[in-house]
Amino acid sequence: MKSDAAENQPGESTRDLWVGYARAFGGAIFFALPLLMTMEMWWLGFYMDRLRLALFMGLMLPILIGLDHFSGFRKTDSWADDVLDGIIAYGVGVAAAAVILTLLNITNAETPLREWVGKVALLATPAAFGAVLASSQLGGSNNGEAMEQERKEDAGYGAELFLMMCGAIFFAFNVAPTEEMILLSYGMTPWHAAVLIIVSLAMMHAFVYAVEFHGSHSHGEAATGWSLFLRFTVVGYAITALVSSYVLWTFGRYDAGAQAIFVMQVVVLSFPGALGAAAARLII
Amino acid sequence: MSVTEPEESQDRSKAGTRGQDGGANAKTPLLEWIVGALSAALVLALLGFIVMEGVTREALPPDLLVMADSVSPVAAGYLQLFTIHNDGDATAAQVHVAGALLKGDSTVEGSNTILDYVPISARRRGALQFQHDPAEYKLELRVTGFSEP
Numbered sequence: 001m002k003s004d005a006a007e008n009q010p011g012e013s014t015r016d017l018w019v020g021y022a023r024a025f026g027g028a029i030f031f032a033l034p035l036l037m038t039m040e041m042w043w044l045g046f047y048m049d050r051l052r053l054a055l056f057m058g059l060m061l062p063i064l065i066g067l068d069h070f071s072g073f074r075k076t077d078s079w080a081d082d083v084l085d086g087i088i089a090y091g092v093g094v095a096a097a098a099v100i101l102t103l104l105n106i107t108n109a110e111t112p113l114r115e116w117v118g119k120v121a122l123l124a125t126p127a128a129f130g131a132v133l134a135s136s137q138l139g140g141s142n143n144g145e146a147m148e149q150e151r152k153e154d155a156g157y158g159a160e161l162f163l164m165m166c167g168a169i170f171f172a173f174n175v176a177p178t179e180e181m182i183l184l185s186y187g188m189t190p191w192h193a194a195v196l197i198i199v200s201l202a203m204m205h206a207f208v209y210a211v212e213f214h215g216s217h218s219h220g221e222a223a224t225g226w227s228l229f230l231r232f233t234v235v236g237y238a239i240t241a242l243v244s245s246y247v248l249w250t251f252g253r254y255d256a257g258a259q260a261i262f263v264m265q266v267v268v269l270s271f272p273g274a275l276g277a278a279a280a281r282l283i284i
Numbered sequence: 285m286s287v288t289e290p291e292e293s294q295d296r297s298k299a300g301t302r303g304q305d306g307g308a309n310a311k312t313p314l315l316e317w318i319v320g321a322l323s324a325a326l327v328l329a330l331l332g333f334i335v336m337e338g339v340t341r342e343a344l345p346p347d348l349l350v351m352a353d354s355v356s357p358v359a360a361g362y363l364q365l366f367t368i369h370n371d372g373d374a375t376a377a378q379v380h381v382a383g384a385l386l387k388g389d390s391t392v393e394g395s396n397t398i399l400d401y402v403p404i405s406a407r408r409r410g411a412l413q414f415q416h417d418p419a420e421y422k423l424e425l426r427v428t429g430f431s432e433p
Contacts, residue, residue, distance in 0.1 A: 017315050046403035047375035047433040050338030057331050081312060084320045091323020094330065112405040114337060121330045 024089060027134025028096035031170075032127035036100045040177040044251055045119030052250050053121060060125050060169075064089050067132050067166050070159070071284050086132070093128030094120060129170050133284065160232070160281060161239060167280025168240040169247070172273035176247045185264035193267045197237075200274040205233040207278030236277045237270065243277075244269040347372030348402060348427045350381055352418075353409075361415040366425055368399065368408050375403045376430035383412040385421035392421055401433065 035041050065086030069079070097120050101107045107116050175181065188196075208228055244266045248254060254262050353365040364383060370376060382396040395412040402408050412425075 014313065014315055017313060017319075021319065043401060043433065046406070047377075047401070050334050050341065054331055054334045054338060057327070057334070061327070081316075084312065084316060087327065088316075088320050088323045090327045091319070094323075094326050110407065112403070114333075115403050115406055117330055117333050121334060124327075124330070 021088075021092065023134045024092045024131035025096055028089075028093050028127035028131040029100060031130025031133060032093070032096065032123060033100070035126050035174060035177070036097065036106075036123055037104070038177060040179060041123060042101075042106050042119055044177055045122045046115045048118070048122070048250070048252055050118075052252070053118065056250050057121060057125065060128070061086060061090060063166060063169065064128055064132055066162055067129070067284070070163065071133060089131040090124065090128045092131040093124040093126075096127045096131070097123040126170065126173055129166075157231070161235060163280045163284050164232075164236045164277040165239050165243060166284065167276035167278070168236075168243040168273040169276075170280075171276025172240070172244050172247050172269050175272050176244070176253075176269055177251055181248070181253070181265050181268060184268045185261050188264060188268070190264075193264055196267055196271055200240075200271050201233055201237055204236055204274045204278040205229055207275070207282065208232045208236070211281045233278075237274055240270045240273040240277045241266055244273050341373050344373040346370050346374050346376035346402065346404075346430060348376060348379060348430070350425050350427055352423055352425050355418050356411075357417075358413070361413055362417050362419075363411040363413055364395075364418045364423065364425075365409065365411045368402055368410065368427070370402045370404055370406055373404060375401060375433050377401050377433040379408075379430040380428045381410060381412070382426055382428045383414075383418075384424045385414060385416055385418055386424055387421055392416055396428070402430075 029036075065083050068085045068089060069082045098107075101119055101123065107119060111119075205228075209225075212228065245254075245262075248262065248265055248269060253265060348368060348370055350366050350368045353367055356363040356365060366381065366383075368379065368381065377400065379399040379402050380396060381399065382394065384394045385392045393414050393416050395414055397410055397412055399408050399410055
């Protein structure tokens with residue numbers, strides 16, 4: 001596909017593939033361990049709404065495939081390979097979640113099937129993210145990285161926003177299940193929330209500016225401060241707020257009678273989410 | 285990684301020649317397809333199970349049944365162990381279990397406890413502590429209430 005295509009021809013012996021899967025498995029555990037050891041996640045695994053759980057899994061698969069395109073655990077040449085790898089990442093995530101939950105005796109022989117399925121399915125998602133990110137974070141081949149770097153640079157505005165959304169999902173997902181989200185929303189005044197939004201935007205913009213400075217993303221002469229702020233920081237925060245709302249709704253935190261509390265939770269969750277979104281362009 | 289590098293580059297040069305006459309299909313190894321098919325089956329099985337459950341499960345409340353197990357003497361009295369089972373279609377949280385030791389119509393001693401969660405079709409175990417030996421009285425065990433998670 002690219003000029004270095006000759007180098008990407010199957011430099012993949014069976015051994016290389018197994019190394020890739022092992023790295024993906026390691027990445028899955030590495031990234032999902034905090035959630036695997038969070039009790040709210042075990043509880044959500046059995047009590048959260050089944051159709052919301054299914055919807056969540058269904059939505060995360062295309063996102064994993066898209067993420068694999070930019071940051072896969074294997075050098076991929078085509079979208080077909082990205083789809084295949086995205087599915088494998090989910091499979092690896094399921095395996096990693098099942099193994100760790102068993103190892104920690106959170107699931108055992110007495111666990112009813114539905115409870116096991118719920119816990120594994122829910123925790124497989126962050127693990128699958130880890131599996132996809134394994135290569136870019138835990139070291140892959142230089143060859144593949146160079147290609148992915150090029151791919152990211154070639155990527156348009158939409159792809160940049162996509163990466164921000166992935167970062168927001170991963171970070172928001174890590175804290176959204178905890179009781180602390182609810183407690184914080186009860187304790188904070190509207191003034192706290194207003195200041196938190198401003199601080200979130202400011203921190204996000206610092207990252208956006210850092211990415212510019214880093215030089216890995218060039219936006220031409222139009223990249224003035226305000227243009228960046230509007231096109232990346234504000235849009236990124238809006239995406240983060242939507243992601244936060246969706247994740248909270250998925251976990252059953254939306255109560256039709258108490259919108260004010262829900263908005264407060266969205267603002268609280270968007271704080272780490274915004275950091276994830278902004279950092280994603282640097283990290284992924 | 286440094287250990288594997290020479291081997292990798294060797295593989296790559298071998299693969300380069302294979303790739304030239306192998307064509308596009310050779311790019312995706314068979315192993316990749318096998319692992320992919322297994323993963324797809326795994327994910328679809330989970331998804332199918334969850335959707336089935338979401339569609340078929342009725343909106344019935346938790347149905348909790350508490351059964352007495354054995355009695356175990358401890359330093360400060362007696363433990364009446366019990367198992368609680370949820371046959372309903374919803375998870376119960378903060379499940380209150382109350383027990384009483386009866387002699388005829390009069391209550392000799394009461395005791396109660398709270399279980400965090402009793403999920404659908406799950407079993408949870410707990411114990412009530414008494415000062416009298418439950419084996420010598422008529423034991424009454426029941427769930428007094430719970431909240432939605």
